[in-house]
Amino acid sequence: MENMSAEERLRAQGLRVTPQRRLVLERMLQEAGRHWTADELHEALRAQLSELARGTVYNILAELVRVGLAEELPAREGSVRYGIRLAPHHHFYCEICRLWFDVLPPGADALALAAPDRERFHVEAVDIVFRGRCAVCVGRTPR
Amino acid sequence: MENMSAEERLRAQGLRVTPQRRLVLERMLQEAGRHWTADELHEALRAQLSELARGTVYNILAELVRVGLAEELPAREGSVRYGIRLAPHHHFYCEICRLWFDVLPPGADALALAAPDRERFHVEAVDIVFRGRCAVCVGRTPR
DNA sequence: CTGCTTGCAAACGGTTTGCATTATT
DNA sequence: AATAATGCAAACCGTTTGCAAGCAG
Numbered sequence: 001m002e003n004m005s006a007e008e009r010l011r012a013q014g015l016r017v018t019p020q021r022r023l024v025l026e027r028m029l030q031e032a033g034r035h036w037t038a039d040e041l042h043e044a045l046r047a048q049l050s051e052l053a054r055g056t057v058y059n060i061l062a063e064l065v066r067v068g069l070a071e072e073l074p075a076r077e078g079s080v081r082y083g084i085r086l087a088p089h090h091h092f093y094c095e096i097c098r099l100w101f102d103v104l105p106p107g108a109d110a111l112a113l114a115a116p117d118r119e120r121f122h123v124e125a126v127d128i129v130f131r132g133r134c135a136v137c138v139g140r141t142p143r
Numbered sequence: 144m145e146n147m148s149a150e151e152r153l154r155a156q157g158l159r160v161t162p163q164r165r166l167v168l169e170r171m172l173q174e175a176g177r178h179w180t181a182d183e184l185h186e187a188l189r190a191q192l193s194e195l196a197r198g199t200v201y202n203i204l205a206e207l208v209r210v211g212l213a214e215e216l217p218a219r220e221g222s223v224r225y226g227i228r229l230a231p232h233h234h235f236y237c238e239i240c241r242l243w244f245d246v247l248p249p250g251a252d253a254l255a256l257a258a259p260d261r262e263r264f265h266v267e268a269v270d271i272v273f274r275g276r277c278a279v280c281v282g283r284t285p286r
Numbered sequence: 287c288t289g290c291t292t293g294c295a296a297a298c299g300g301t302t303t304g305c306a307t308t309a310t311t
Numbered sequence: 312a313a314t315a316a317t318g319c320a321a322a323c324c325g326t327t328t329g330c331a332a333g334c335a336g
Contacts, residue, residue: 054293074219121237123273123275197301201300301323308316
């Protein structure tokens with residue numbers, strides 16, 4: 001489960017296995033916890049597969065999100081960032097260096113239950129983003 | 144505090160008071176809880192001030208966010224949405240009708256304290272987005 | 287074989303930028 | 312008078328789209 005290969009993950013979701021898809025997913029698994037823009041991934045992978053179209057990376061990422069293998073970060077700052085989705089988690093965003101980190105705050109699960117106003121809202125998921133400064137950037141000032 | 148005028152709010156933040164800024168802020172106060180794209184606001188306000196440039200609305204919204212009078216919604220779906228920022232709150236996003244709602248889940252405050260890993264992360268704010276179906280859309284299927 | 291995927295390049299659309307003009311303080 | 316904000320239009324750039332060619336199943 002944890003150690004399924006890229007190929008297995010694709011098949012498990014009923015996706016055709018192409019070299020491009022395998023490559024994207026493999027890299028995201030290798031660097032799990034890193035959050036990529038489509039272009040960063042494209043650049044990084046062209047070294048391994050010179051004929052990799054930028055549009056294809058966009059395509060693949062959208063597909064991976066659709067089937068739940070990847071996630072889009074819930075924030076907007078120029079371009080969308082994608083991360084691999086292994087276990088449920090939340091995010092910390094450093095406002096200085098603009099890096100994203102996966103976190104698992106204790107008590108987050110409880111929150112999903114303590115959801116707001118069940119009459120009006122049928123909650124299916126909860127995204128939490130903590131914002132602030134990472135260890136490296138504590139002490140620095142914004143922008 | 145709660146009932147400050149648009150003009151007072153602008154001055155309180157050290158912003159010059161222009162007809163355009165007053166208009167934008169007034170409308171956002173009138174319809175507090177609504178979440179606008181820059182274009183929606185531009186369209187809605189051109190009726191009152193025919194000479195209102197689209198770029199100016201973008202400008203003003205960025206400025207309002209900078210000083211904390213407005214907020215950008217932490218999600219990406221085509222164009223950015225902005226809401227007035229009165230009291231701290233969180234959001235519910237209906238994935239069917241794509242409307243945003245302000246919510247105040249009980250227990251959310253506690254979460255800010257139960258923040259993750261104080262060694263690595265200096266948390267300054269917490270954004271929570273609940274996702275699911277609003278009352279109107281319960282029963283409908285996505286897309 | 288069939289239909290999904292890819293590569294390529296052009297189109298798209300929300301947002302930003304540059305600059306002359308105008309308004310606020 | 313000094314400075315900041317506006318209007319306008321062009322530029323920008325991340326993303327999407329259309330279509331012919333290529334593969335996976």
